[in-house]
Amino acid sequence: MMSGKMKALIKAAGEPGAVCDLVPIPEIGQREVLIKVKAASICGTDVHIYNWDEWAKNRVKPPYVFGHEFSGEVAAVGENVSSVKEGDFVSAETHFVCGKCIPCLTGKQHVCSNTMILGVDTEGCFAEYVKVPESNIWKNPPGMPEDLASIQEPLGNAVHTVLSGIAAGSKTAIVGCGPIGLMAVAVAKTAGASQVIAIDKNEYRLELAVKMGATATISIEKEDTLKNVSALTNGEGADLVCEMSGHPTAICQSLKMAANGGRVHILSLPEHPVCIDMTNDIVFKGLTVQGITGRKMFETWRQVSDLLHSGAIQIKPVITHHFSLEEYEKGFELMREGQCGKVILIP
Template sequence: MLKGKMKALLKHRRGFGAELSMVDIPQINDDEVLIKVKATSICGTDVHIYTWDEWSQARVNPPYVFGHEFCGEVVEIGSKVSSVKVGDFVSAETHLVCENCPQCLTGQYHICKNTRIIGVDTQGCFAEYVALPAKNLWKNPSNMPFDVASIQEPMGNAVHTVLAGDILGKTVAVIGCGPIGIMAAGIAKAAGAAQVIAFDLNDYRLNLAKQMGATAIVNSGNQDPLTVVRKLTGGSGVDVVCEMSGHPAAINQGFKMVTNGGRVSILSLPVKPVEINITDDIVFKGITVQGITGRLMFKTWQQVSSLLASGQVDVTPLITHHLPIEEFEKGFELMIKGQCGKVVLQP
């Protein structure tokens, strides 16, 4: 077994920030593998942990290695592992599931009642090495660029949200153009959406959404989203809302802009309860409201892999910054200010 020290980015204390430290290389169990990390990307969840907001204060327990989006090379396998071999190029499904709860027993692993998340509830991948169960690994094509391979997990969130219902020929609103919302715009267009309307307050990210495939972009601080939607849809409203913002006002706008019989799929995580007019905006409209969590294991991974391999979705415009892990503070500052797409760190 590989022993010694490695560089790792720690959520070192209960408070703002993180710290680059030398820690022990993790040791693997019989059903695990050790992966040498080639690239890792910063997620919105990591920003929550870094800034130490209310959610992270209630969820995570420093000190520990955080981070969960990555790709790497398998360098060790446990004695019971047969699904991967040393040298395989992999990424990972980040939800560790129990396989015993009612949801898991009926094949709904993505909503396992006992889910633990890599880098949130366990040691993560902002490090030179990470140890994970072999069953959570996804084999990548050997020629896939490291940066693209590292963002498949969040792309899976976008795929799951967009493809949770019919898209072909539909008008789709993507509310909130963080990296996952930007990817959702490209996925909706690739899936045959007639219109993809992206909403945000950040012009930098709206322009990225346009590069990814949005047919219209709306700065909600300068234009009334509902007025724009009425104009673009002939007064009908959008067929599908992908809510990625988590902002109460934006969420309400989403429910008001969706047409009767439409769909609202919510991936965002509002930090506080949101008041919604259920009578007028849900019941009388006869809409479908879906909570979206994680990825379908492993159906969504197959979809992500196929969309990338076919070239139907090109994520390269979204990957705006590559930094050595030593410059993590710059990466997090870019994410906090919204002046980036995906930031890839290289350990």
């Protein structure tokens, strides 16, 4: 087994920011895998932790290494590991599930009652090495670019959100064009949506949405969102609305812009309870509202890997910046400003 020190990005204390320092290389157990990280991408969750907002204060326990989206090469395996070997190119499902609760036993591991998350509840991947249970490893196809392989986890969120309901031929609205929202634009387009309407206030990201396949964009600070969606859909509303912003107003508008009998899929995580008009905006419209969390294990991973490896989906434009791990402050500042797509850190 490996020993020694490694570079890592540490959430050192209960305050904004992080520190790049040396920490011990993780020791692995009998059913664990040690991975040399080749690329790690910054997620919105990481920004919450970096900013030390209310969610982070109530969830994470510094000091620890954070980060959860990555690709890398297997460096060592536990003595009871049989499905991967040293040298394999891998990524990982970041939700560690118990395998014993009713959701796990009935094929719904993505809503495991006892989920722990890599880099949130455990030591993460903003480091030279990360350890992961064998059961969470996903083997990547040979030749997949390391940066693309590192964003399969968030792309899985987008795939799960869009493909859990109607997509082919549908009028689809993506509300919130952060990195996962931008990926959802590409997924909807690839899945055959007749329209993909991207909605945000950030002009930089609306321009990226067009590169990802949006057929129309709406700037909420310059245009009337509901009137524009109505006009674009011949007054019918969107058949599928994917809510990715977490803003209370956007959530309420998502319900209102949906077509009668349509679907609203909510991936976002509002910081506070949201007041909605359930009677008029859900019940009388006959909407199906579905909460989306994580990825189906491992159905979504297979979809993501095959979409990328086949070239069926063009996701590269969402990756806008690469930095060394030591340049993490540049990456997090771009994320906080919203002047980027996906930011990749290279340990």
